[in-house]
Amino acid sequence: MRDGELKELLQHVYDTNYRVYGARKIWRELNRQGRTVARCTVERLMREFGITGAVRGRRVITTLPGGQTDRAPDLVDRDFVAGAPNRCWVADFTHVKAWAGVVHVAFVVDNLLPPDRRLIRSHREGNGLRAGCPGDDDLATRPGPTPRPAG
Known part of the structure; x- marks a missing residue:
């Protein structure tokens, strides 16, 4: 998958989960959906987007x-x-x-x-x-x- 397509999927997962998911949960959700992607890639794209998960x-x-x-x-x-x-x-x-x-x-x-x-x-x-x-x-x-x- 290319970064452009991954960014759209990542943003969709982030938005549909009340903007609280961090890199680990987004990575797991993408893998559950059948999109095999490396966790470090999700972390890198989240940094580029400037999105972070909720901090307890x-x-x-x-x-x-x-x-x-x-x-x-x-x-x-x-x-x-x-x-x-x-x-x-x-x-x-x-x-x-x-x-x-x-x-x-x-x-x-x-x-x-x-x-x-x-x-x-x-x-x-x-x-x-x-x-x-x-x-x-x-x-x-x-x-x-x-x-x-x-x-």
């Missing part, structure tokens, strides 16, 4: 490398020791892959407390970083925990 999922970008954004100021000069309660709090957030999508988790830690009691508050929320904590104000404006009396 999406990649979550968590950081921008190489100084593309301004860094947050280091307010504690990398000294994470607190002299009193509520003096040095550290916060971070991350993401975790789950069946339903990506779950964002935020942590707030008071560095004065012993390591087994350091985690002050954590929260996970459904569909994005902008989602708020149900029933909570902004964590940054909340007063910290009251320390337990000694003894």
